[in-house]
Amino acid sequence: MNYHDYIDFSREELLDKVAAAMSKKRFDHVLGVEQAALDLAERYGCDITKASLAALLHDYAKEVADKDFLDIIDQKQLDPALKKWGNNIWHGVVGAHLISAEFGLVDQEILQAIQRHTVGSAEMTLLDKVLYVADYIEPGRDFPGVTEARIIASQSLDQAVAFETAQTIAHLAKKGIPIHPQTLETYNSYVQFLKENK
Numbered sequence: 001m002n003y004h005d006y007i008d009f010s011r012e013e014l015l016d017k018v019a020a021a022m023s024k025k026r027f028d029h030v031l032g033v034e035q036a037a038l039d040l041a042e043r044y045g046c047d048i049t050k051a052s053l054a055a056l057l058h059d060y061a062k063e064v065a066d067k068d069f070l071d072i073i074d075q076k077q078l079d080p081a082l083k084k085w086g087n088n089i090w091h092g093v094v095g096a097h098l099i100s101a102e103f104g105l106v107d108q109e110i111l112q113a114i115q116r117h118t119v120g121s122a123e124m125t126l127l128d129k130v131l132y133v134a135d136y137i138e139p140g141r142d143f144p145g146v147t148e149a150r151i152i153a154s155q156s157l158d159q160a161v162a163f164e165t166a167q168t169i170a171h172l173a174k175k176g177i178p179i180h181p182q183t184l185e186t187y188n189s190y191v192q193f194l195k196e197n198k
């Protein structure tokens, strides 16, 4: 894979930098997401290089300290409402700004897919959906519903987005965890989409 259109890193240099930023377990997850993203990209006609880069970088900021995220929210003058959330939301939405700076990555499509990988969006590009779904179904994932999610993803990417979002919301609600408004927007949009496209 050649990344020179997007970053001045070879694949080897990129993998080294990503591995150095996280636990071995998380790095294995990242490689699994890349594998799943490449499969989906091939199936649904998404750019392979962009899918690979988005996958390899998507959780790069997952082990960044809360204080650093709060600083970026201030520096980049992001929505102050973000401050009440935590790492689960910040590592993608805010993390994309850090990833852009760390890797000299300015491609907005890739950065947007990373920003949306946890919460989705009411309207998603093919790349957004590929990363969002790949993160959920990568080979290392093992939770109730993942087998069904993999089957759905092999048939319809939009249905997979809807299924994953519904599952995530049910999981968070059962545990009494607050749901980010953008996750709800994703849910409403894709449930509506499926109704209209039955």
Ligand code: GDP
Pocket (backbone or CB within 6 Å): 029, 059, 062, 088, 089, 092, 117, 118, 119, 135, 168, 172, 177, 178, 179, 180, 181, 183, 184
């Ligand atoms: P990961 O980074 O590979 O673990 O996967 P994600 O980035 O998709 O999700 C990170 C965490 O955020 C998971 O524990 C999700 O369940 C959780 N999450 C997803 N959506 C929301 C949301 O709307 N609100 C909150 N509080 N957590 C969420």
Ligand code: FE
Pocket (backbone or CB within 6 Å): 058, 059, 091, 092, 117, 118
């Ligand atoms: Fe993540």
Ligand code: FE
Pocket (backbone or CB within 6 Å): 029, 033, 058, 059, 135
């Ligand atoms: Fe992930």
